[in-house]
Every structure is written in structure tokens, then in C-alpha cells.
Amino acid sequence: MAAESSWTAKVRSATVEKFEPEDLLPDHQPAYVSSWIYVFGVLTIASLAMIILSGFVLTFEGPAWWHSSNVGHYVNSVHLWSVELFFIFMVVHLWGKFWMAAWRGKRLATWITGCLAFFASIITGFTGYIIQTNFDSQWIATQAKDGFNAMGIGAFFNTLNTGQAILLHVSLLPLVLGIIVVWHIILVRRKGVVPPMEEVDSATRSVETMEVKK
Amino acid sequence: MSRRLSTVDPSKKWSGPTRKYDLVKEFVIAFLVIAVAALTLAGLFSSPDEKAITLQSWSKAAPADFVQTAAGELAGTTTSASYGPPYNNAADGQKILGISPAKVVGVHIPINPAQSFVIEPLKISADVPTRAAIDAWNSAPEKVRTGWATAYADALAKDGKATSLADTKNEYGPVPTLVTSLLAMAKSGGLDGALTTSDTNMPTNFTKPLLFLADGGTYFSDLASAQHLGGDQWGVMNETGSWPGQSWLWLYSFWYQIDPFKSSEDADVLVMTLMGVLSLLLVFLPLIPGLRKIPYLIPVHRLIWKKWYRRSSKS
Numbered sequence: 048m049a050a051e052s053s054w055t056a057k058v059r060s061a062t063v064e065k066f067e068p069e070d071l072l073p074d075h076q077p078a079y080v081s082s083w084i085y086v087f088g089v090l091t092i093a094s095l096a097m098i099i100l101s102g103f104v105l106t107f108e109g110p111a112w113w114h115s116s117n118v119g120h121y122v123n124s125v126h127l128w129s130v131e132l133f134f135i136f137m138v139v140h141l142w143g144k145f146w147m148a149a150w151r152g153k154r155l156a157t158w159i160t161g162c163l164a165f166f167a168s169i170i171t172g173f174t175g176y177i178i179q180t181n182f183d184s185q186w187i188a189t190q191a192k193d194g195f196n197a198m199g200i201g202a203f204f205n206t207l208n209t210g211q212a213i214l215l216h217v218s219l220l221p222l223v224l225g226i227i228v229v230w231h232i233i234l235v236r237r238k239g240v241v242p243p244m245e246e247v248d249s250a251t252r253s254v255e256t257m258e259v260k261k
Numbered sequence: 262m263s264r265r266l267s268t269v270d271p272s273k274k275w276s277g278p279t280r281k282y283d284l285v286k287e288f289v290i291a292f293l294v295i296a297v298a299a300l301t302l303a304g305l306f307s308s309p310d311e312k313a314i315t316l317q318s319w320s321k322a323a324p325a326d327f328v329q330t331a332a333g334e335l336a337g338t339t340t341s342a343s344y345g346p347p348y349n350n351a352a353d354g355q356k357i358l359g360i361s362p363a364k365v366v367g368v369h370i371p372i373n374p375a376q377s378f379v380i381e382p383l384k385i386s387a388d389v390p391t392r393a394a395i396d397a398w399n400s401a402p403e404k405v406r407t408g409w410a411t412a413y414a415d416a417l418a419k420d421g422k423a424t425s426l427a428d429t430k431n432e433y434g435p436v437p438t439l440v441t442s443l444l445a446m447a448k449s450g451g452l453d454g455a456l457t458t459s460d461t462n463m464p465t466n467f468t469k470p471l472l473f474l475a476d477g478g479t480y481f482s483d484l485a486s487a488q489h490l491g492g493d494q495w496g497v498m499n500e501t502g503s504w505p506g507q508s509w510l511w512l513y514s515f516w517y518q519i520d521p522f523k524s525s526e527d528a529d530v531l532v533m534t535l536m537g538v539l540s541l542l543l544v545f546l547p548l549i550p551g552l553r554k555i556p557y558l559i560p561v562h563r564l565i566w567k568k569w570y571r572r573s574s575k576s
């Protein structure tokens with residue numbers, strides 16, 4: 048029986064066989080991968096790692112810990128500042144990829160998973176803000192409910208249901224974001240880093256000639 | 262000057278020159294830098310933590326606002342009493358192109374503020390006049406109830422400072438007793454407990470006390486405005502104090518600051534829909550003629566790949 052007819056073989060050839068070990072963890076990059084902008088993707092992952100680590104500590108102590116403990120307040124601050132760094136780096140990364148038109152050469156899926164990571168991060172951050180269990184979270188929750196309610200989403204995602212928001216923030220959303228980020232990075236490794244946009248005769252610079260040649 | 266480089270197909274695996282690049286080392290260094298940065302920023306700037314408001318702290322700090330709100334819940338005039346779905350059928354919800362998404366989805370978190378916020382919690386009370394007032398309220402026809410509560414709410418609002426008023430013209434029915442008992446219950450902290458434990462006795466859901474609090478006329482929103490958290494002050498993207506909030510929500514907050522959204526009754530559904538459309542534009546930007554050409558028209562990539570272009574133009 049031909050190996051290709053087995054489901055397992057099909058999954059294998061669609062996944063693991065698509066990768067050379069050197070593609071997954073290469074120790075060389077094309078010569079054009081030499082710019083400060085390439086650091087921002089990695090900085091975004093590093094900030095995410097810091098968010099997850101500080102989030103672990105907050106999780107073990109429970110949502111009200113940081114109101115009464117100095118250590119708790121410090122860990123909460125670490126979590127908050129990691130988030131601020133994360134978003135700054137992600138936004139620079141996004142703009143960088145935009146100016147590099149980094150979707151060229153069949154990298155549309157990389158761009159789209161990046162956008163999904165951006166949206167998932169915003170929703171995760173939002174649920175974090177409404178589980179602070181302080182005045183700010185009360186205010187944000189009561190204000191933001193109207194936006195979700197108006198869309199009919201409020202019936203299922205109730206910003207005033209703190210228990211639901213905690214579950215979303217510490218379990219479901221990080222899982223979703225994690226999967227998206229891993230997928231994004233696998234796509235980046237699979238396609239390789241996009242080459243520079245081509246230079247053409249600067250006197251007759253025409254957008255059309257710079258478009259992707261299929 | 263005229264030069265043309267060899268054509269590179271960006272979808273093909275790169276076969277040109279390469280350079281050594283240590284991804285793992287890059288990540289480890291990046292992580293250490295971020296760890297030091299986050300630990301330092303946290304030490305220097307900490308994070309805000311303004312204590313949560315309770316119905317108890319509200320009723321103690323602003324009893325007049327509290328009783329006006331309670332009377333308004335009975336009269337059906339507060340935000341949640343006139344909200345519509347997902348809480349009740351008092352209104353249709355905001356509309357876009359004649360459709361109300363909230364109404365389509367329907368009532369999922371049933372709340373009747375007069376019953377949920379006032380009558381139900383007061384049932385815990387063993388106080389005889391309060392029990393009599395509850396019976397009088399429940400046995401009166403809808404129209405009579407609304408008449409009592411509206412008259413009392415109007416009189417309280419007119420006075421502005423009073424927490425109770427004498428019923429000289431015999432027009433308030435049991436409402437003053439109900440509202441005064443609720444105020445006492447709130448001051449004791451009992452109302453916070455009653456509203457959170459009405460559905461389960463291990464509460465994780467604060468929908469009822471928060472809706473009630475947000476129905477308040479001035480207390481809660483004045484505290485928020487003092488912290489520049491009002492909707493007309495870029496609302497939800499701010500934090501208490503001077504900490505950075507969710508600055509990435511700037512575009513969302515922005516629409517609420519300008520017309521037609523600012524003055525629209527349907528602002529929320531309009532802004533949410535607009536943001537949905539803009540998000541889709543971002544997702545599919547690489548496919549959208551015009552937008553996808555911007556990086557070619559404004560050559561920031563010249564800066565990004567400066568070294569590479571210089572090197573290629575030499576060779």
C-alpha cells in the first residue's frame with residue numbers, strides 16, 4: 048500500500064517534511080537580513096515571555112493578592128510594564144513589515160497571522176485591564192460593556208462578569224494568542240525572510256515594475 | 262543614474278549571499294534586555310491601584326446620589342432600567358442600518374432593575390415596615406408603581422441633597438420606605454453581598470452591583486472624570502493617575518471624540534462596526550490595490566535595507 052494513502056503520511060508530508068532542520072533553526076541568514084528592524088519581532092517574543100512569567104506568579108497568588116502585598120504590587124507592575132513594552136515592539140514590528148511590504152512572495156498568511164496576533168493581544172490586554180479588581184477595572188468594564196452590548200457580543204462576553212474575564216485572560220486567550228504566535232513564527236521560518244524590494248531605474252520609478260513578479 | 266539589479270523572486274528560496282546569524286543568541290540577549298527593562302520600569306514607576314468602589318462606599322460618600330438612583334430604578338428611568346438587550350426589553354438597543362444586533366441576539370442576562378436591585382435584596386430584611394412596603398409595591402398595578410416612584414425620584418432630584426422626603430401630599434406610596442431601607446442596607450454593606458450572591462453563593466459575577474453603581478448620577482462618573490477616564494476624555498484607553506493605559510486603543514477612542522459619532526445615539530455600534538471594517542482592511546491590506554502600493558511610493562525600505570542596497574549598487 049502506498050504510504051501516501053495513509054492519513055498519517057499525509058499529515059507528515061504536509062507538516063514535518065516541509066521543514067529542513069536548517070530552515071527551522073538556521074545559523075545563517077540571507078545577507079540582506081541586516082537591519083535594526085529585524086530585532087523587533089524577537090523583542091516582541093521576549094516581552095511576551097516576560098508577560099507569561101510574571102503572569103504565572105500572579106496566577107499562583109490569586110487576583111486580589113497584589114492589592115495588599117508589596118511583592119504582589121511589584122509583580123503586577125512587572126506584568127504591566129512587560130505589556131507596555133510588548134505593544135510598543137509589536138507596533139514597530141507591524142509598521143516595519145508594512146514598509147518592507149513583507150507580504151511579498153506568498154507571505155500573505157504570515158501577515159494575516161501577525162494581524163490576528165495583534166487583535167488577540169488587544170483583547171487579552173483588555174481582559175487584563177478589567178480583572179484588576181480596582182476602580183479602573185470597574186470603570187472600564189462599565190463603559191466598555193456598551194460597545195459589546197451594541198454589537199450583540201455582550202450577551203456572551205459580559206465585561207461585568209469578573210469571573211468570566213479572569214478565565215478568558217489567564218486561560219483561553221493566552222492559549223489562542225500562543226497558538227497564533229507559534230503559527231506566525233513557523234510561517235516566517237518556512238518562507239524565509241523576505242528579500243528587499245527591488246530597485247529600479249530611479250528616473251522612471253514605476254510602481255508597477257516593482258510589483259511582485261509571479 | 263540608471264541601474265537595475267538582478268530580478269529576485271521573493272517567493273523562491275534565497276540563493277544569494279548569506280551571513281552568520283545566531284537566532285538563539287539573539288533571543289536570549291533580547292530576553293535578558295527585556296527582563297532588566299521590565300524589572301527596572303516596574304521598580305521606578307510601579308502601577309496604579311485605586312481602590313474599588315462598593316455600594317457601601319458610594320452610599321456613605323454620596324447618599325443623596327444613591328437614593329435618587331434607587332428611586333430611578335423603581336421608576337424605570339435609569340440607564341439599566343431603560344437599556345434593552347442583553348438585560349431586558351425596555352428598549353431595542355443601538356441600531357445600524359435599521360438593524361439592532363443586540364435585539365437580534367436577545368436578552369441573555371435578564372435584569373429587571375426595580376426587582377433585581379431594590380425589591381429582591383430588600384426581601385432579606387426582617388424589618389416590618391419594609392416587608393409591608395414590599396407587599397404594597399408588589400400588589401400595586403404597574404402604572405401606580407411608576408407614578409409613586411417617578412414622583413419621589415423627581416422630588417429627590419429637585420431637592421438635590423435630601424436622602425428622604427416626607428410624603429405630605431400622599432403621592433409616593435411605599436417608595437420612601439423602600440428607598441430608605443435600601444440606603445440603610447447599602448451603608449451596612451449588606452446590599453453588596455445581596456446583589457453578588459443573588460444567583461450563586463460563591464460569587465464571581467459583579468454584573469448587578471456594577472450596573473447599579475454605573476446607574477448613579479454623579480458619584481462614580483465624577484470620580485472617573487477626575488481621573489480623566491470620561492468618554493469625552495479618551496475614556497477607556499486611559500489609566501488612573503498618569504500611567505500609560507491601553508494606548509493601542511487610541512483609534513477606537515478617537516472616533517468617540519468627533520462627529521457624527523460624538524453626538525450619535527448609536528455611537529457604540531457605529532464605532533465598533535467601523536473598527537471591524539478597518540481591522541479587515543489591515544488584515545487584507547496586501548490584497549488591496551492602492552493601499553499595498555504605499556510602501557513603494559514612500560520608500561522607507563531604502564532606510565531599512567540601506568546596507569544591502571549600498572552593497573548591491575557597488576557590485
Ligand code: HEM
Nearest residue numbers: 085088089091092141144149157158161162164165240241
Ligand atoms: C505577538 C505578536 C508578534 C510576534 C511575537 C511576532 C514575531 C515575529 C518574528 C520573530 C518574526 C521574524 C523576525 C522579524 O522579522 O522580526 C516575524 C516576522 C513577520 N511578522 Fe511578526 N510578530 C508579531 C506580530 C506581527 C504583526 C502584528 C504583523 C503585521 C500585521 C506581523 C507581520 C510579520 C511579517 C509579514 C513577517 C515576515 C517578515 C519577513 O519575512 O521578513 N507580525 N514576526
